[in-house]
Amino acid sequence: MSALHAAPTDTFGIQQPVAATQGPKYVREDSAATDSDGSIEQIREEVEYEEGDAQDKEDVDESVKEDMRKLEDTFPGISDRFRLLNRIGEGTFSTVYKAEDLLYDHYENDWDTFQDNHTDSWTDQPSKRRRVEGDNGRSIPVKRRKPRFVALKKIYVTSSPHRIQNELELLHDLRGCRSVCPLITAFRYQDQVVAVLPFFPHTDFRIQYRTFLVADMRHYFRSLFTALHSVHKHNILHRDIKPTRANRAGTRGFRAPEVLFKCTSQTTKIDMWSAGVILLTLLGRRFPFFNSADDVDAMIEMASIFGTRRMKAAAAMHGQIFETNIPTIGEKGYSWEKLVKWASCVEELTESEKQATRLLAGLMELDPYKRLSAKEALQHEFFTDPIDHDVEWGGDPDDSADTGEEDEDKDDGEADENGSLGPGDIFSSKYNY
Incomplete structure (x- = not known):
């Protein structure tokens, strides 16, 4: 993420390095920093963890x-405080791990949106690690704590200190905002910085x-949009909105036209694109939808959809010139509805899909000033008056969804006079120049 304004320098203080013999200091939003000492072992011994299960x-x-192991050793x-379980993400600036928060119950966890589902937080099944015998020699079940998971984001030392501080400050400022992943805490040892974030179970978007x-x-x-x-x-500005993590900020295929045209006054509308x-990926059932290897290819892919007329106008808006001699790229381009039908290989869209396509047209508008904002998107009929x-x-849509009238020829974004082309023709044309 990046800010349109300079971030304050005193909002979120990153801990100063401490000696290795003392151990790193940890900062929680709801408590003072505590040293890594014997008290932690005492706390951990108060409960029995379902270590094996996790x-x-x-x-x-x-x-x-x-x-x-390398992270734990260094x-x-x-x-x-944490039991690392798996690596769940890797990017240009950081690696993210799934971990169990061993000290979860010793902090206020107002960030945890799943707290209501944790009412049965203790089990009376026998512990896998030890059993306690009573006076009569019989085994007594030991209460075990169900694991609480978090995401540990290890920020690479190659990132500048200012960039790391800026990211943590932005996350700190956004605490309490709806649908925004909150920063739980952050800590540092020498040149290593780890941010602690909630872990959300999920299925791979792919x-x-x-x-x-x-x-x-x-x-x-x-x-x-919330x-x-x-x-x-x-x-x-987030600058890297995409459905799954990748190794590049502003990932190819998701960059707005003003980014491709090197506009120096980019706004929050780049996130909406x-x-x-x-x-478009979800409606067209194609991922990735765009496959450009560089910015030139990306503009050719856009031109295949929007047509040369609109691409030239968009380029001029940012002080650039767009020209192409690829014969399969027409002047007018295609309607979003026709493109979605081609991509998803269906003859007709349901009424709900058509409604979603109308939202799509407002999001993928070449002119950023006409493109929907997040607030405007939430006020779209797709949310306020949904078609069920x-x-x-x-599957095939019901007959009621088909009006029986072919009115696509009236669309501004209709195909050129060369006739209908399939999606393969659109997206393979970029290789012909």
Whole structure:
């Protein structure tokens, strides 16, 4: 994320390095810093943890285990507070691990949206690690604590101190904002910085995107736009909205046209374009939808959809010139509805899909000034007056969804006079120049 304004330098103080013999100091939002000392062992011994259960369910590669051991060895005290279970993400600036919070019950956890589901937090089953005998010699069940998971984000030392501080300050400022992942705490040892965030169970988007119904999309994007509305109100640009983590900020295929045209006055609307690409991916059942290797290819892909006329106008808006001699790229481009039908290989869209496509048109608008904001998107009919007409992908819409009238020729974004082309023709044309 990046801010449109300079972040204050005194909002979130990062701990100063401490000697290795003393151990790192940890900062919680609700408590003072505490040293890594014997008191932690005393706290841990108060309860019996379901240690095996948490680890046995994780299928962890040996290289990942070695990576986690390295973090534990080089960051004194981290294993006293967290049990690393798996590596769940890797990017340009950080690696994210799933971990069990061993001291969860000793802090206020107002960040935990799943607290209501933790009422049965203790079990009376016999412990896997030890059994306690009573006076009569019989085994007494030992209460065990159900694991609480968090995400540990290890920020690489190659990141500048200012960038790390800026990220933590922004996350701190966004605490309490709806649908925004809160910063639980952060701590540092020498040049290593680890941020602690909530862990959310999830299915890999690359597996799940084919199964999304429109109702699922509505729930997904209501949360996303709610979060972006809060983020944008703080004058913050996320700059890397995408459905799954990748190794590059501003990931290819999700960059807005003003980013490709090197516009120097980018706004929060670049995030809304990226959200539109996610919606296009879900409606078109294609991931990734765009496959450009560089910015030039990305502009050719856009031109295949929007046509040369609109691309030239968009370029001129940012002081640039767009030209192409690729014969398969027409002047007018295509309507979003036709494109979604081609991509998803259906003859007709349901009424709910058509409604979602109308939202898509507002998100993937070349002119950032006409593109929907997060607040405007939440006021779209897709959310305020939803059409309940959903079918699983591969099914046929009911006859009631088809008006029987072919009115696509009236669309501004209709295909050029060369006739209809399939999606393969659109997206393979970029290789012909």
